[in-house]
Amino acid sequence: MNFMSRENGLLSWLLTGDHKRIAILYLISITCFFFIGGALAGLIRLELLTPQSDLMASDTYNKVFTMHGIIMIFLFLVPSVPATLGNFFIPMMIGAKDLALPKINLLSWYMYVVGGILVIYTMVAGGVDTGWTFTTPLSTHYVNTNVMSTGMAIFVAGFSSIFTGLNFIVTIHKMRCPGMTWFRLPLFVWSNYAASILMVLGTPVLAITIVLVALERTVGIGVFDPTKGGDPILFQHLFWFYSHPAVYIMILPGMGVISETISTFSRKRVFGYTAVAFSSVAIAVFGFFVWAHHMFIMGISNYSMLVFSLLTMLVAVPSAIKIFNWTFTLYKGSITFETPMLYSFGFMGLFTIGGLTGVFLGASGTDIHLTETYFIVAHFHFVMVGGMLMAFLAGIHFWWPKMTGRMYPEKISQLAAVVTFIGFNLTFFPQFILGTLGMPRRYAAYPPEFQILNVFSTAGATILGVGYLLPVIYLVWSLKYGEIAGNNPWQATGLEWQTQSPPLTENFVINPVMDHEAYDYDWLENQGVKEVASVG
Amino acid sequence: MSDSPAVMHAETADSHHEHPAYQRHHFESVAQQFDATNFAMWLFLLTEVMFFGGLFTAYLIMRNWYYPAFVEASHQLNIGWGTANTSVLILSSFTMAMGVYNAHMRRKSGLVFCLILTFILGLGFLGIKSIEYTEKYEKHHIPGFHYSMSSFLNPASDPEVHNSYPDDKPLGLDMARHTELYFFLYFAMTGMHALHMIIGIAILGYLIVRAQAGDFTTGHITYIENFGLYWHFVDIIWIFLFPLLYLISRH
Numbered sequence: 124m125n126f127m128s129r130e131n132g133l134l135s136w137l138l139t140g141d142h143k144r145i146a147i148l149y150l151i152s153i154t155c156f157f158f159i160g161g162a163l164a165g166l167i168r169l170e171l172l173t174p175q176s177d178l179m180a181s182d183t184y185n186k187v188f189t190m191h192g193i194i195m196i197f198l199f200l201v202p203s204v205p206a207t208l209g210n211f212f213i214p215m216m217i218g219a220k221d222l223a224l225p226k227i228n229l230l231s232w233y234m235y236v237v238g239g240i241l242v243i244y245t246m247v248a249g250g251v252d253t254g255w256t257f258t259t260p261l262s263t264h265y266v267n268t269n270v271m272s273t274g275m276a277i278f279v280a281g282f283s284s285i286f287t288g289l290n291f292i293v294t295i296h297k298m299r300c301p302g303m304t305w306f307r308l309p310l311f312v313w314s315n316y317a318a319s320i321l322m323v324l325g326t327p328v329l330a331i332t333i334v335l336v337a338l339e340r341t342v343g344i345g346v347f348d349p350t351k352g353g354d355p356i357l358f359q360h361l362f363w364f365y366s367h368p369a370v371y372i373m374i375l376p377g378m379g380v381i382s383e384t385i386s387t388f389s390r391k392r393v394f395g396y397t398a399v400a401f402s403s404v405a406i407a408v409f410g411f412f413v414w415a416h417h418m419f420i421m422g423i424s425n426y427s428m429l430v431f432s433l434l435t436m437l438v439a440v441p442s443a444i445k446i447f448n449w450t451f452t453l454y455k456g457s458i459t460f461e462t463p464m465l466y467s468f469g470f471m472g473l474f475t476i477g478g479l480t481g482v483f484l485g486a487s488g489t490d491i492h493l494t495e496t497y498f499i500v501a502h503f504h505f506v507m508v509g510g511m512l513m514a515f516l517a518g519i520h521f522w523w524p525k526m527t528g529r530m531y532p533e534k535i536s537q538l539a540a541v542v543t544f545i546g547f548n549l550t551f552f553p554q555f556i557l558g559t560l561g562m563p564r565r566y567a568a569y570p571p572e573f574q575i576l577n578v579f580s581t582a583g584a585t586i587l588g589v590g591y592l593l594p595v596i597y598l599v600w601s602l603k604y605g606e607i608a609g610n611n612p613w614q615a616t617g618l619e620w621q622t623q624s625p626p627l628t629e630n631f632v633i634n635p636v637m638d639h640e641a642y643d644y645d646w647l648e649n650q651g652v653k654e655v656a657s658v659g
Numbered sequence: 660m661s662d663s664p665a666v667m668h669a670e671t672a673d674s675h676h677e678h679p680a681y682q683r684h685h686f687e688s689v690a691q692q693f694d695a696t697n698f699a700m701w702l703f704l705l706t707e708v709m710f711f712g713g714l715f716t717a718y719l720i721m722r723n724w725y726y727p728a729f730v731e732a733s734h735q736l737n738i739g740w741g742t743a744n745t746s747v748l749i750l751s752s753f754t755m756a757m758g759v760y761n762a763h764m765r766r767k768s769g770l771v772f773c774l775i776l777t778f779i780l781g782l783g784f785l786g787i788k789s790i791e792y793t794e795k796y797e798k799h800h801i802p803g804f805h806y807s808m809s810s811f812l813n814p815a816s817d818p819e820v821h822n823s824y825p826d827d828k829p830l831g832l833d834m835a836r837h838t839e840l841y842f843f844l845y846f847a848m849t850g851m852h853a854l855h856m857i858i859g860i861a862i863l864g865y866l867i868v869r870a871q872a873g874d875f876t877t878g879h880i881t882y883i884e885n886f887g888l889y890w891h892f893v894d895i896i897w898i899f900l901f902p903l904l905y906l907i908s909r910h
Contacts, residue, residue: 221685223695289702297695298685327706331713335847342803344843346717352725352837361713634687 125625140225141628146211148232153199156239160194163187168584171577176567184567185252192255193273197280198239200511204376206287208518209315211526213291215619216309218300218635223293231286238280245269259347259358263339270340274333281326288322291315302637309617309641310399314379317403321368321410329365359421363414371410373507375403377514378445381467384521385449387615388464389456392642395448402441409438419490428487435485442478446471465540466517473509477502498558501551509547524612528624529605532597543590549583616647681879693881700885704892711896718844725837727830730908731811732841734824735800737791741905744787751780752894755887762883767876774867781860788853802843811835848900855893862886
């Protein structure tokens, strides 16, 4: 008896209030959109194999990279870790039976689905070609593509992320079990908490911005239209006020996963627990004061450039605190190299490169040289794909035994982790070089001397594609043929590992009491003596 | 073994302890349920603040840029109706607060009476707002629909307003065009506020039916309390809109 076998039938899933089932629904939906977005990325790389624009016309290319961005950001990266792993494990980690608001949780998934359907409608109806940033006045005056349906999709999907964030904050505040103090929370909970703050405060601003763009397009009200006294830069401010914090929505939950895996597979408490916890909150707070670094070439004043440059550099501090603390956790730990750990190492390396190149872009002088080139494309893919996607895969492998009760096959998954790492570097490292050489982003054609690096990149994307397909195949295979995992295959300390796999609908039979610190491996060893066999 | 979270007994998995029907099973107590949902409502209101914040930002920036246009355009608003509406809304917040009080006191008839009063006052607010909107429509002050600048290019052509504000100078064409931005922001902000009122009134209708059935006077005050928060929030938005749109720069 567990949360999956308790009730059967489609309706028992579609009307469920169980956070674990909603997490599975989310997992299935975001995986679908990941592969749609991935296919679009494949098309982009295929077009860029040759210098001419030959696979598709330039305006088709514009639509393809726009849809790639919109799908990957709003329908994959933003909900990826929080809505699946966070949804599944935050209540379990804090010893609760469910999230505080199960109906709102389900509503959030439905909002996501409606958003997803609107995006698919947009694609079928002919796509949109503004880039995912909806830059005005391009989006309000100069394109005839489906800006309205895309805007609606993002508006609706935005509410799905507001509801998720709101639910997490309430749950973490009000649903912790006895003894679960704030500084006994697993760091995964802390980082999701920080990301939730960003979702709750940032997303509504995006919502109102989209409403204004829609009104500008339909009624022509002029807030963003300079001919009527409006200001396109105001749009940029409002848009990036959400969309910069959004990159921290996309990375913070991933950092939470890494804290869990690094600790578990080096058998040590996370070094500087408090510093890591507060660095998540610091990233969330600083994240709200750096948005204008996206606008250095858009005519903001030199003084704002100076201030925002400085503030941007400050974000590097809490990020570096995390990396240093993870490294110190590894120091003298008894490290093992299971798949989640391989992905975590991938994360640490690639995120560090992505983060450091971010410092170049935060410095206003170099930014003016490098922005709108492939350097920036490489930078944010190192953070988003090399960072978040690696962390997502680390998390999926790490918690797969708990979610399904089955182990994934270890050897082939290690292979997939290595293939992903190689494919990723081959895809995106050449783009740093292309960027410094001056290849602009968002063009279907480029001068022939850039071809060799683009060929590397396309070859890498192919390898990367294989690296992403492998987990889908063997994870689905393992649902039926994987080894039975047992309650705690990794000997991890979180409360989620102290109950059966897959968990009961109520998560715990007896309401848990937290009587030890987080990541206390000594407690776990003493606990082993008392362990009781699980009830099938 | 009772100190361990790991212990499992299948036979206790589905057992329930005694609790009132309105307590959802994943909460430990009614108090926890109330605390959690109440906190969630406060957070939701925070997202609303951010949502309206975008519009307030746009308003403040553009007011700064096009000060003369915004001042003269604001003279077009009917301060009498605006004040009346403010009083209606504050009164409705009072009746809502009395409703919450009655729910706490478990007085059904008092609760239903207060909710119905709030409902009527809410409708009254929308009624007055629609009179004001109609005035704007008649004077072609709706942006995007045959917008007319004549009241600002030539104030004398609009005797009603001109008599109350004889000092208003004719605006140059460039500045007069920016009155359209004022009216857009006026409609966007009050319209978004009215939309929240409409949603609130709809929810209020549902709550009246439930309250009449006696659902909220048995100690289950979560819905009433949280809706009260929402209603007061919508009220507070207006308390900011009224001075910003109607009152400042009016002598």
